Amino acid sequence: MTAPLLELSGLTVDVATEDGGSRTLLDGVDLSLAPGEALGLVGESGSGKSMTMRAVTRLLPRAASASGSIRFEGADVLGMNAGELRRYRDGGVGLVFQDPRAHINPTRRIGAFLTEALVRNRGVGRREALARAAAVLAEVGIDDPQRRLGQYPHEVSGGMLQRVMIASVLLAEPRLILADEPTTALDVTIQREVVAILDRLRRERGMGMVFITHDLDLALAVCGRVAVMYAGRIVELRSADTLHERAAHPYTLGLLGSRPSIDARAERLSAIPGRPVSAFESGPGCAFAPRCSFATAGCESEPPAPTEFDGGLVRCARVEEIHAARMEAKA
């Protein structure tokens, strides 16, 4: 096996609270990504998906502190000094943000936004940088790129701006793309196009990608493996093609069960009872236990360890019993 592109081990993020205490947002996240691989990070709001991404890029809020280790091509990200961090951010990782309109300086033209990094960090000439920007804009499916370069962000639509954002990441040619809910701010038809573009160009360039979303099916469509997060922990990790059949964690099963189906009509969609909790709200045991229909007293007190199960990694103490029960019910 090749050396991993990105490796998180025991990544924990605590945030200091006003009253001097601290709250855990991420609790021991282990993850490994091979070069050129796409991994989906799925979970509800507050499950720690974005926090993971922020930790990887060292964009944590001032009050937060990360422990554990983040290794990018073997280099310790948390220990980088300012210069190393800038080089790592410049060519190592690229970030596609959820809301392009908020993440692009509104007072500068798209051309300036796309070329600034090339000109400043790579020493590319302005003319050459503009030519490259126009070429990549065409690649992400934008008509008349020359005109777009001279426009301001407010002059183009949200879908187009997200393509501009993707173009900016592609221009930097990073080895790892972090896409943080890149399509949440877009409507469904545009969503499909943007995801397809991201997926195709990433494959062509052999870039690794962590695709963060709360849409399980979207993650399954573009990623080789999917990690499901709950309350700051990864509860299930398995390959995308087998997740449908082999999902073993009760939370993943709940997510799969709560999707609307095209061919079956239902009075109500099934839902996971209760509300999602953050890592710091959960008790000593399994964070999902209060909402889990399989939970026992033991689940509430003893935190489950990640175990190998049916070709994936599952963090559930009763995974085998649950699996057996489901097989029995099916038979």
Place this chain on the structure above:
Amino acid sequence: MNRTKHLWKRLNTTLGRSGMLSAAFLAVVLLAAILAPLVAPADPNQSSLLDAYAGPSGAHLLGADGIGRDLLSRLIFGARTSLLGPALVVGVSLLLGIPLALLASWYGGWVDGVIARVFDLVYALPGLLLAVLTVALFGPGLTPAVVALSIAYIPFLARIVRAAARQQRVSPYVDALAVQGFGVLRITVRHILRNIVPVVVGQAAIAFGYALLDLASLSYLGLAVQAPTADWGVMVSDSDALLKGYWFQVLAPGLLIVLTVLALTVLGARISGEKPPGYLRRKRPAQTAAPADASGNDRTTVGAAA
């Protein structure tokens, strides 16, 4: 041609009527100051005792002062010294204040705490008092007064810059820039500072007005610009003329000070995006407005017609 027209229209909507009027007045004053040797009818320091307190005439358009110097020429040359001082004060204050404000807003935490408290401390000191103290130490003159006021004006400008920059600092685009591998200097100067330019320029204009008033006060007291030099503040202090009943000698420079400060304050407020008070806002022409013009405010027009 079309471009100039477009630019003019935008300027008009940004500044409004009061702002445009202020800008026009300031432009005239500034031009007169720059072109003083060309536009002044006479040497401002050339006295001729025969013309002492001469009334307005062909030779002296606004009359002459107590030792026969041409009043109009003295007002025009006076604009030079009167504008130079505040320009220096604002320039130096910005040069020192902006880096401090950006530093505070970027790093936050204790850095921000220390810088902000120092600003508050200096802000509490009246600029005039500081200037008087400096003059007491170093002797009267424009330089010590300007130095003292420059320091006193730092918080007036930098507090606003800090507040505006803090707002930008937490905008998502700043994070996005950091992830692209840009350093602190690049982000703060080329992005954050650039985005708050209107606020800085607006506040600088207002500070300019106040500094002009302060320096005129100091010159009036004989602490800054010294007597034979033409300066509005010095000219206002011509009590001899006032006692003899030649009030216009004193009123004219005083009026110029008031109008200039007023124009700067209005312009500054408009540039930084403040709405003018209601009594300065243009009333909508009743029903004669062209349809294109009225489109922005259809409902009120309809309401007024009903």
